[in-house]
Amino acid sequence: MLSRAPRAIRLAARARTAAVASIPVPDASSDARRGRFVAAAAVSTAAAAAFAAANVAAAEEAPAGTDVTTPEFAKRPNVLFVLGGPGAGKGTQCERLVKECGFVHLSAGDLLRAERKSGSAHGDLIAKYILDGRIVPVEITVSLLAKAMAESGRTRFLIDGFPRNENNFEGWKAVMGDSVDVEGVLFYDVDDETRLDRLLERGKTSGRTDDNADTIQKRFRVFKEETMPVVSHYDKLGRVFRIDGAPEVDQVFKATLRAVAPVVKKEAVAAAQAMLDAADSLDWEAYAALCEPDMTAVEDETHGATVCGLEFHKFYFDEGKRAAEAAKAAGKPLPARRSAMLSPTVSLQTPNVAVVSYTRAVQSLAGTANFAETRVFMAHDGVWRCAHLHRSRAGEMPAASVAPAGSSDALHTPAPISKDALDKIYEAALRPAAE
Numbered sequence: 001m002l003s004r005a006p007r008a009i010r011l012a013a014r015a016r017t018a019a020v021a022s023i024p025v026p027d028a029s030s031d032a033r034r035g036r037f038v039a040a041a042a043v044s045t046a047a048a049a050a051f052a053a054a055n056v057a058a059a060e061e062a063p064a065g066t067d068v069t070t071p072e073f074a075k076r077p078n079v080l081f082v083l084g085g086p087g088a089g090k091g092t093q094c095e096r097l098v099k100e101c102g103f104v105h106l107s108a109g110d111l112l113r114a115e116r117k118s119g120s121a122h123g124d125l126i127a128k129y130i131l132d133g134r135i136v137p138v139e140i141t142v143s144l145l146a147k148a149m150a151e152s153g154r155t156r157f158l159i160d161g162f163p164r165n166e167n168n169f170e171g172w173k174a175v176m177g178d179s180v181d182v183e184g185v186l187f188y189d190v191d192d193e194t195r196l197d198r199l200l201e202r203g204k205t206s207g208r209t210d211d212n213a214d215t216i217q218k219r220f221r222v223f224k225e226e227t228m229p230v231v232s233h234y235d236k237l238g239r240v241f242r243i244d245g246a247p248e249v250d251q252v253f254k255a256t257l258r259a260v261a262p263v264v265k266k267e268a269v270a271a272a273q274a275m276l277d278a279a280d281s282l283d284w285e286a287y288a289a290l291c292e293p294d295m296t297a298v299e300d301e302t303h304g305a306t307v308c309g310l311e312f313h314k315f316y317f318d319e320g321k322r323a324a325e326a327a328k329a330a331g332k333p334l335p336a337r338r339s340a341m342l343s344p345t346v347s348l349q350t351p352n353v354a355v356v357s358y359t360r361a362v363q364s365l366a367g368t369a370n371f372a373e374t375r376v377f378m379a380h381d382g383v384w385r386c387a388h389l390h391r392s393r394a395g396e397m398p399a400a401s402v403a404p405a406g407s408s409d410a411l412h413t414p415a416p417i418s419k420d421a422l423d424k425i426y427e428a429a430l431r432p433a434a435e
């Protein structure tokens with residue numbers, strides 16, 4: 001990841017500078033454009049260019065076959081929006097999620113404050129909007145978010161304080177389209193009185209221009225009139241994780257962890273399915289990127305032994321590819337294979353350790369077979385990798401019952417593995433790690 005960042009950042013910054021310069025932004029003193037939706041084209045040319053440029057750069061610079069490869073399934077970013085009234089504790093909970101679950105936290109307010117401080121051409125406008133408790137035009141905000149997402153090089157985001165009104169919501173859709181999965185909204189519910197107390201207390205040390213009684217009341221009004229309709233929209237879609245934000249921080253965090261669990265579990269299942277897809281297509285690079293380097297495995301092929309490391313598994317990919325190429329050259333291509341995951345269950349041991357169990361149904365014209373599989377995944381910085389695999393054959397249906405009449409059984413017989421080759425693999429796989 002690290003090796004990709006510099007060029008990605010340079011390209012994103014260049015694209016953004018050019019694009020943002022061309023964004024029409026309303027006069028800070030005028031309300032004329034307030035509430036109007038952004039022109040999709042104007043937003044797209046700004047933020048989408050930055051986002052795309054950085055992603056292209058990242059892809060260009062990823063060295064093939066090294067452990068920096070991002071698993072294919074994870075390339076599409078996952079986003080949780082974080083909303084709640086001013087002072088509800090959004091930032092506080094996001095910080096904990098970053099620490100304990102490896103999310104990337106992007107606060108729209110923080111990005112705007114940093115942009116203002118940076119001496120940007122939009123600095124005065126941002127300062128005025130924040131002091132007035134109003135919502136900055138989305139052209140600016142979504143461009144900052146897109147840039148930060150791209151620069152992070154990561155794929156799992158908490159986007160805090162956004163979308164805060166319809167203009168934010170439309171601008172996001174125009175720029176991001178379907179390129180990002182919005183999992184839902186973490187919504188912190190806290191009464192006005194408690195939030196007012198918290199903000200006045202925070203104002204004693206925060207240095208924020210908007211932590212004063214006058215601006216706080218304006219922000220409360222904007223929250224009710226402009227933000228709540230966005231929350232209602234997601235509520236109707238069944239995608240709001242509502243959390244009581246009034247109790248003390250640790251207790252709210254427990255509820256937060258329960259709320260994010262379905263999202264985290266979904267990621268672990270997606271990682272398991274991505275491993276099956278990689279195995280079916282004999283894509284070793286993709287498979288290896290989804291494994292811990294010292295992954296342990298017990299499967300029929302290991303004859304009850306536990307193998308450690310990836311060499312053992314790579315052998316089957318290499319041999320599978322060789323057999324497929326030979327069959328193709330002989331004009332008898334091997335039948336396609338597809339693995340479906342039946343009834344997956346996920347148990348989260350911690351926010352970063354997931355046990356995924358399922359029946360793997362392997363379909364091909366050579367026959368179908370079911371395996372009981374369990375994969376233990378660990379997440380580092382929000383990226384899941386398999387640390388242990390257990391597979392047992394659970395049932396099969398011979399080729400004769402599924403192969404169409406006239407197809408050759410010879411095509412369906414797997415290439416035998418020589419004893420010598422197997423011995424070498426076992427030897428390598430079972431060797432202590434220190435050697």
Ligand SMILES: Nc1ncnc2c1ncn2[C@@H]1O[C@H](COP(=O)(O)OP(=O)(O)OP(=O)(O)O)[C@@H](O)[C@H]1O
Pocket residue numbers: 084085086087088089090091092093109161198199201202245246247248249252
């Ligand atoms: N559960 C809690 N109990 C008591 N105080 C809290 C709790 N959560 C956060 N706080 C405090 O309340 C203040 C506001 O919290 P925080 O900055 O996280 O809110 P926010 O929703 O991000 O606010 P804003 O939208 O204004 O940025 C902070 O000083 C924080 O320490």
Ligand SMILES: Nc1ccn([C@H]2C[C@H](O)[C@@H](COP(=O)(O)O)O2)c(=O)n1
Pocket residue numbers: 086107108109110112129130133134135136137141160161162163164168210219
């Ligand atoms: N989507 C956003 C988010 C924030 N702002 C501005 C206006 C807010 O009152 C201020 C502070 O935000 P916070 O740090 O409380 O999330 O920043 C905006 O215009 N648009």
